[in-house]
Amino acid sequence: MTGQQSTETAASPPARGLHRLVVLALCLVWPLIWVGGLVTTYDAGMAVPDWPGTYGYNLFLYPYKTWLLGPFDLFIEHGHRLLGAVVGIVAIAIVVVAYLRDPRRWVFFLSLGLLAAVIFQGCLGGMRVVLGDRTLAMVHGCVGPAFFALCAVTAVVTSRMWWREPSEEDAKARPIGYPLVGLIASLLAISYVQLVLGAQIRHVQPTTPPSQFTMTVAQHVMTALLLWVLSLLASWRLWRCGDLTLSRPGLVLVGLVTLQTVLGVATWVVNYGWPGFVGQVPSSSGYLIQAKGFVDSIIVTAHVAVGSLILAVSTMLVARILRVRGRRRQAQGVHDDVLATSNESLSPSAALSH
Amino acid sequence: MRQSVAIADSGFSRFNSLMFRVESTARSKSDLSGPKRACLLLASFLFALIGCDARIEQFEPNRVFTLALAKSRSIPTEPASEDVSQSLEVLFGTPNEPQWPEQLLAEEGTEDLVDVERLRRAAGPVSSGKDGTHRGLFREHCVVCHALEGSGAGPASQFQDPYPRDFRHGVFKWKRTVRGAKPTKQDLRDLLTRGVPGTGMPSFALLSPDDLDALVDYVIYLSVRGETERRLLVGAVDELDYGDTVPEDDFRIRYPADSEGAGLIEDTVVRVAGQWDAAESRLVEVPEPPDLDAEEMAASIERGKKFFHGQIANCVGCHGASGNGAVVILDYDDWTKDYTTRLGLTPSDREAMQPFRDVGALRPRPIKPRNLQKGVFRGGGGGPDLYCRITQGIAGTPMPAVSVVDQANGKGLTAAQIWDLVHYVQSLGRE
Numbered sequence: 001m002t003g004q005q006s007t008e009t010a011a012s013p014p015a016r017g018l019h020r021l022v023v024l025a026l027c028l029v030w031p032l033i034w035v036g037g038l039v040t041t042y043d044a045g046m047a048v049p050d051w052p053g054t055y056g057y058n059l060f061l062y063p064y065k066t067w068l069l070g071p072f073d074l075f076i077e078h079g080h081r082l083l084g085a086v087v088g089i090v091a092i093a094i095v096v097v098a099y100l101r102d103p104r105r106w107v108f109f110l111s112l113g114l115l116a117a118v119i120f121q122g123c124l125g126g127m128r129v130v131l132g133d134r135t136l137a138m139v140h141g142c143v144g145p146a147f148f149a150l151c152a153v154t155a156v157v158t159s160r161m162w163w164r165e166p167s168e169e170d171a172k173a174r175p176i177g178y179p180l181v182g183l184i185a186s187l188l189a190i191s192y193v194q195l196v197l198g199a200q201i202r203h204v205q206p207t208t209p210p211s212q213f214t215m216t217v218a219q220h221v222m223t224a225l226l227l228w229v230l231s232l233l234a235s236w237r238l239w240r241c242g243d244l245t246l247s248r249p250g251l252v253l254v255g256l257v258t259l260q261t262v263l264g265v266a267t268w269v270v271n272y273g274w275p276g277f278v279g280q281v282p283s284s285s286g287y288l289i290q291a292k293g294f295v296d297s298i299i300v301t302a303h304v305a306v307g308s309l310i311l312a313v314s315t316m317l318v319a320r321i322l323r324v325r326g327r328r329r330q331a332q333g334v335h336d337d338v339l340a341t342s343n344e345s346l347s348p349s350a351a352l353s354h
Numbered sequence: 355m356r357q358s359v360a361i362a363d364s365g366f367s368r369f370n371s372l373m374f375r376v377e378s379t380a381r382s383k384s385d386l387s388g389p390k391r392a393c394l395l396l397a398s399f400l401f402a403l404i405g406c407d408a409r410i411e412q413f414e415p416n417r418v419f420t421l422a423l424a425k426s427r428s429i430p431t432e433p434a435s436e437d438v439s440q441s442l443e444v445l446f447g448t449p450n451e452p453q454w455p456e457q458l459l460a461e462e463g464t465e466d467l468v469d470v471e472r473l474r475r476a477a478g479p480v481s482s483g484k485d486g487t488h489r490g491l492f493r494e495h496c497v498v499c500h501a502l503e504g505s506g507a508g509p510a511s512q513f514q515d516p517y518p519r520d521f522r523h524g525v526f527k528w529k530r531t532v533r534g535a536k537p538t539k540q541d542l543r544d545l546l547t548r549g550v551p552g553t554g555m556p557s558f559a560l561l562s563p564d565d566l567d568a569l570v571d572y573v574i575y576l577s578v579r580g581e582t583e584r585r586l587l588v589g590a591v592d593e594l595d596y597g598d599t600v601p602e603d604d605f606r607i608r609y610p611a612d613s614e615g616a617g618l619i620e621d622t623v624v625r626v627a628g629q630w631d632a633a634e635s636r637l638v639e640v641p642e643p644p645d646l647d648a649e650e651m652a653a654s655i656e657r658g659k660k661f662f663h664g665q666i667a668n669c670v671g672c673h674g675a676s677g678n679g680a681v682v683i684l685d686y687d688d689w690t691k692d693y694t695t696r697l698g699l700t701p702s703d704r705e706a707m708q709p710f711r712d713v714g715a716l717r718p719r720p721i722k723p724r725n726l727q728k729g730v731f732r733g734g735g736g737g738p739d740l741y742c743r744i745t746q747g748i749a750g751t752p753m754p755a756v757s758v759v760d761q762a763n764g765k766g767l768t769a770a771q772i773w774d775l776v777h778y779v780q781s782l783g784r785e
Contacts, residue, residue, distance in 0.1 A: 043494045046481035055484060071486025132479055133406045204509045206497040207408045210716070213509035273554045276515045286730035288549050289556035291495060 015101035018094065019158040025090045025114075026155055026312075029148045030305065032087055035080045036144055037304035040202065041297045044073035045137055051126035054078050059085055084122055091115040094154070102158070110154055117147045138203035142196050145308035149188075149315035156319040161245050170331035173242055176321060180241075183234050184321050187253070188314040190230065194223045195307050202304070224261055227310075231257040238317070243324055249317050256310050263303040270296035412448050413503045415439045416522060416583050417713035422693040423587055429597045434590035437600060437607040438583055441619055444609050446579045449502050452477045454575065455623055462624050464631040467578075468571040472564075476572035491565055492572050499554055504576035506689070507714050514554040517716050520689050521573055522580025524626065525750040528733030533746040533755055535636035536577075536629050542570045550732045578626050585622045593618065638746060640738045641769045643776075651777060658778025661771055666764070667744070667756050669775075677726035677782040688750040690718045721751060729783020740776045 013019060039045050048054050054062040059081055067078050091114050098111035121143050128136040156162060197220040204213055231253045238250035268275075270293070274284035290296055415435050424431040447453035452473045459465040480490035488494060493502075501508035504521035511518050519526065528545050529537035537545075546566050549557030558566060586607060590596040594605040594615055607615045646654055662669045662677070674681045686694060686701055693710045694701040701707065701718030711717065724732075733739055733748070747755035756775075757766030767775065 043480045043488070044482060046479075047483075049481065070484070071482070073482045073486055073488075074484065131406065132481065134479075135407050204498060205408050206410060206493055206502050206508070208509040209714075210507060210509055210512045214512045217513070272510055272513055273552070275513065285552045285725070285728050288551040289554065290549075290560065291556040291558045292560045 013158060013160055013163040014103060015097060015158065018097045018102055018107075019155065019160075021090060021094050021097055022151060022155045022158055025087060025094065026148070026151045028083065028087050028090060029144075029151055030309065032080070032083045033144050033148060033308045034301060034305045035076055035083060036141070037301035038076050038297065039080050040137065040141065040304075041300050042073060042076065042292070044077045045128060046132060047071070047073035047077040048081070049129065051129045052122075054081065081125075084118075084125065088115075088118045088122065091118045107154075107157060110157065114147075114150055114154055117143070117150055121147055134203050134205065138199045141199045141203065141304075145195055145311045146192070148308050148312050149192075152312040152316040153319050156316050156323070161320065162323055164327070166327045166331035168331070170328045171333075173328050173331075174240070175328055175332065176241060176325040180234075180237050181318075181321055181325060183230065183237065184314070184317050187227070187230050187234055188311070188318050190223060190227050191307075191311045191314050194220065194227055195311060197223060198304070198307060220264075224264060228257050228261060234317075238321075241321075241324070245320050246317065246324060249313055249320070253310065253313050253317065256306060256313060260303065260306045260310060263299060263306055266299045267303040270299055410449050410502065412439075412443060413446075413579070414505075414714075416503070416505070416580065416587070418505075418693055418710055418715045419522075419584055420587060421710060421713055422697060423591060425697050425699075427591050429591065431587065431591060431596070433598070433600045434587055434594075434596035434607065437596075437615075438586045438590060441586070441607050441609040442579060442583055445582075445619070445623065446575070450478045452572075452575060455627075458620055458623055459627050462628055462631075464624070464627045467627055467631050468575050469567075472568040472571040473575055476568040488565060491569055495556075495558065495561075495569065504573070504580055505714070507716055510554070511716060515719065516553065516687070516721070517689070517719070518554070520580075521577040522584060523689060523692070523750070524577050524581035524629070525688060527748050527750055529749070530638055530640075530738070530742050531633050531636045532638055533749050536633040538633045538637070539570050539574070541633075542573055543567070544734070546570065548734060552730050552732060574630055578623070578630060581626045582619075582622050585626065586619060589618045589622065590615075638742045640741050641773075643737045643741075644770065644773055654774045654777045655781045656778075657771070658774035658776070658781075661767060661775045662778050666767055667775060669779075672723040672752070673726055674723075677779070679723040679725035681723060683720070683723065683752075685721055685752045686718060687721045687752075690721075694718050723753075726779055726782040729780075731783075735780065735783070737773070737776055737780070740779055741772060744772055744775055744779075 039047075050056065053059060057063070062078060067075060091111075095108070095111045095115050098108045102108065121140065124136060124140040124143055127133070128140050197216055200216050201213070201220060231250075235247075235250035235254045238246045241247060269287070270289060273289055274281060274287055278284060415438070417435075420431045420435045445453065445455045445458070454465070454468055454470050454473060456465040456470070459467070475487075475489050476491040478490045478493070480488070480494045482488045497508055498510045499508045499514060499518040500506055500521070501511070501518075504519075506518040506520035508518060524536065526537045526541070528550070529535075529541040531537055531541065543566055545555075546558045546561075546569060549555055549559075558569070561569075590607050594607065595601045596607075600606055601615075603611075604613045605615050606613065607619060609616050609619045644650075644654070661667050662673075663675065669677075670681075672681055672683055673679050690701060693699075693715055694707070699706045701720075707715070707718065724730075729735065731739065733743060743753070744756050745758050747753045756772065758772065759766035759768055762768055762771065
């Protein structure tokens with residue numbers, strides 16, 4: 001850990017409760033993505049044909065015994081809706097607390113965006129059910145991780161790390177240039193593109209031509225390799241920044257992308273078997289796919305969930321690196337008009353003085 | 355400008371279609387309150403911009419066979435294809451609302467070959483009921499590889515080796531009936547339960563028996579429909595004078611009608627369904643396997659080895675002396691030959707294949723003999739399975755049948771000798 005800067009001297013943010021609420025939202029959204037993934041894996045999206053109610057009942061009043069003891073499809077679909085509703089309630093609480101406690105106006109608008117995103121995502125899910133439309137299911141599957149990423153951004157801007165004042169260490173630290181920011185931003189963009197490609201494979205239409213599906217799979221594989229190389233490069237560069245709030249997530253990202261690559265291969269194998277060109281893999285020639293197998297379903301769903309996690313960590317890194325970069329430039333007395341304005345408006349002390 | 359108008363029109367019609375669906379849904383749920391309905395309409399307005407599923411209204415015609423027929427007869431086959439498609443829709447319905455020509459088959463007593471309720475459960479979009487019953491089973495489990503029409507050219511088909519089965523030929527590899535016969539329902543059910551190891555075909559053992567029965571019926575439905583289509587196309591061109599133009603009304607492929615064309619339709623459907631119905635009576639008679647102790651089994655394997663290398667069975671010709679399938683042969687399965695070698699075309703000739711690729715044919719791939727040393731038998735490795743495979747060959751592939759004779763005569767093998775061969779083949783995988 002030599003050369004790594006500690007964040008122990010961080011100033012306390014004025015709205016600790018807000019941060020805790022956002023972390024709670026993050027902790028709820030990832031399981032929500034898991035359950036949503038399971039819904040798709042088990043083709044249970046249409047297990048409850050109406051929306052916003054459940055078989056004519058208000059969502060919260062649906063008999064819990066029927067839910068818990070009923071078919072698995074109904075269990076996960078209704079559970080997905082309930083968990084989504086809980087996230088919606090937490091999002092409302094975030095808006096209220098942001099309005100009452102956080103001095104930054106833009107954070108309030110960010111929280112409003114969070115709430116709007118939850119509502120939009122809920123409507124998408126509902127319309128997917130009402131119209132029985134697989135394309136909407138795919139869009140719903142792509143918006144979920146985007147919302148998760150938005151939660152990650154909110155968590156960063158409400159965290160203690162965000163409120164830390166520029167210090168002498170910042171003044172001495174290596175400046176962060178645009179290339180590194182661009183690298184992290186490209187990681188974010190590519191991880192989302194990768195997620196959309198994966199969603200297209202997962203929600204493939206019955207009428208999709210084989211050549212188009214093959215092309216999408218090839219793009220997904222190539223993008224995975226690119227993402228892996230970029231995450232390694234980013235991690236190495238972040239390590240050299242000397243800030244634990246950047247280097248740790250950088251390492252986590254490499255681990256997640258590696259795990260995701262393994263899960264991706266496993267997902268393909270449990271869905272379509274071993275490709276012919278890896279015939280040398282022991283027992284691959286006798287491998288038997290088990291439709292709707294529990295372990296297989298968990299592997300496929302884990303691939304979906306870890307993809308969202310990669311997106312969220314990338315987003316968190318973008319938010320953090322922009323903040324650290326601004327702080328260092330401020331500490332080192334580097335000012336350009338845009339940055340000065342930006343730092344001033346983001347400065348905790350400036351915000352508190354309003 | 356024209357293009358942008360077309361795009362705008364297409365977007366508008368998509369929006370209209372979506373709004374209609376939402377309105378219909380709202381009407382069907384009379385308990386929806388005003389705000390809920392407004393929520394639905396507002397959301398649908400947003401989603402109209404995103405797009406919705408490709409519409410699935412009818413089965414695609416068999417364009418590859420239509421083109422192959424046109425090449426082999428040197429005449430246009432589009433008029434015949436159009437009439438055949440229309441008649442098939444009347445008889446067999448659509449992917450969302452399948453029908454079974456019960457009335458037509460009632461005369462021969464084959465109307466119960468498939469259960470219409472099961473067909474409806476297997477067809478259509480994926481959904482599940484309050485009791486956990488799944489609907490749209492074919493799209494849930496099969497369509498990604500086998501495609502809506504059962505053409506075997508689904509979205510993921512290019513990744514499979516061998517390609518997923520094209521049901522429309524009415525030819526199936528893994529069965530216990532004689533080579534030219536259809537499989538029994540039990541054959542298809544066993545296949546679904548067992549899966550095909552080493553390929554993309556999963557085991558559906560975890561599905562409920564009702565789901566399996568529904569899938570079996572739907573596969574038979576697609577096969578009967580697809581084979582009827584092929585036979586009608588041939589009949590239209592060879593017997594009813596279809597060509598550049600359609601023939602006069604009495605000879606047109608139309609159903610229902612009182613005409614020669616309708617008669618051909620009836621005969622064809624009845625004949626194809628009849629073959630499926632007769633499958634139970636065409637089972638291979640598998641004699642009881644000999645009860646052998648270890649020493650006798652070793653001797654049986656040794657004898658089987660001689661047959662494996664001998665002139666009668668000549669297994670080594672394809673599977674190689676050690677059974678590892680390393681012999682280089684350049685042959686294709688019947689599904690590929692249908693649009694290649696049978697037309698005098700070379701499968702590796704890209705230019706010749708391009709017109710077929712353009713209408714949905716998969717890139718021809720040579721068929722490979724199995725590596726028996728791996729002990730993986732795609733159609734089941736049990737003694738009776740292998741006995742059937744040796745005595746019948748594998749339908750649709752170059753794997754030939756070995757004749758069963760009562761007395762060894764140099765032209766076939768006796769049942770006991772075939773059991774020796776079975777034991778040897780099984781022993782290869784254990785080495």
